Amino acid sequence: MSTQTSTRPVGVDELKRAWHALNAGEFRTGPGAGKGPRGRGTAAADNWTPADGEHTIAVIGSAGSVGASTVALAAGLAAAAPVRVIECCSVTASGLAAASTAELGLHPTDWRQGKRDHVLLERASEVLAGVDEVPLPTDAEHDTQLTILDIGWEAGQLLATDCWLAEAVRTADQIVLVTTATVPGMRRAGVVMDLLAGHWQPEQITLAIRGPRRKKWPRGLEHAGGPAVRRALDADRCVEIPEDRDLAVNGLDSRPVPAPLISAARQLLEPQHLSTDTSESA
Numbered sequence: 001m002s003t004q005t006s007t008r009p010v011g012v013d014e015l016k017r018a019w020h021a022l023n024a025g026e027f028r029t030g031p032g033a034g035k036g037p038r039g040r041g042t043a044a045a046d047n048w049t050p051a052d053g054e055h056t057i058a059v060i061g062s063a064g065s066v067g068a069s070t071v072a073l074a075a076g077l078a079a080a081a082p083v084r085v086i087e088c089c090s091v092t093a094s095g096l097a098a099a100s101t102a103e104l105g106l107h108p109t110d111w112r113q114g115k116r117d118h119v120l121l122e123r124a125s126e127v128l129a130g131v132d133e134v135p136l137p138t139d140a141e142h143d144t145q146l147t148i149l150d151i152g153w154e155a156g157q158l159l160a161t162d163c164w165l166a167e168a169v170r171t172a173d174q175i176v177l178v179t180t181a182t183v184p185g186m187r188r189a190g191v192v193m194d195l196l197a198g199h200w201q202p203e204q205i206t207l208a209i210r211g212p213r214r215k216k217w218p219r220g221l222e223h224a225g226g227p228a229v230r231r232a233l234d235a236d237r238c239v240e241i242p243e244d245r246d247l248a249v250n251g252l253d254s255r256p257v258p259a260p261l262i263s264a265a266r267q268l269l270e271p272q273h274l275s276t277d278t279s280e281s282a
Helices: 012-023 068-078 155-159 164-170 183-196 226-234 245-250 259-272
Strands: 055-061 083-087 102-106 111-116 119-124 146-150 174-180 205-210 238-241
Touching (some): 055 068, 055 164, 068 083, 068 119, 068 174, 068 259, 146 164, 155 164, 155 183, 174 183, 183 205, 183 226, 205 226, 205 259, 238 259
Parallel strands (some): 055 146, 055 174, 083 146, 174 205, 205 238
Antiparallel strands (some): 111 119
16 A cells, blocks of 8 residues: 655745755754754854944834834934844834835845835844844945844843844944833833943943923923933933824835934934934935
8 A cells, every 4th residue: 555645835935945044054964953943043153243344233122112213214314324224123023114115125044125225124024932033134245334233122131131132232332222201211211221231331322212302301201210311311311302293103114204303313323423424314
């Protein structure tokens, strides 16, 4: 008696991924080998080192939906080329999914790429269950690359995970902490600043605060974040990020980013003495 083994159809995309993995030497050599997804994991071999001359800025939101992706993109548009923004969250949490004006397709490393003016946008193409599943970044294309990491994870979870992204935050050239001009926003910013204090000096962290101008804040708001936030405000280590009604409703899409937002984000680049470009804000 003969038996038949049923097989499922294999899609073209799956064949392409298998081909890229084979070329990269990422294939199983025995039972259970290579259980982790390609380019992910907590092993030391999965650490990422920026290229010589590559500057990195880590943009961290104090909570979800505070505008971290918007600030990251605006900073990229304010900076001179070459610059890229890497959105490090799961595809289900993307704030940049509609921000490209030209889609470039799926890179072999699983990053979905697009362009926005002179900015290369890279975002995850899959659902990521944890920080340690974020794929390694692609190699920098230029010697003087500016790479903006849009972190997309809760700071406590990030710093407690042994992965390339946590190490990239610890060694970034600059930290931008995004929050809102509300009591909960300030409280959360204070907690994150305390978490970052073990790796960063206070003067190396810039607050990007979305909301009304500081002179219009309600009484007591400046003290809501505790000593760390208050010291940052007193030292003018903060940038006021204006509210935009259309962005609040529609999110980021292919329409121009408002000029006041790019102008505010340009201030985030000043501590690092990066040159700026005004192409989209003109």
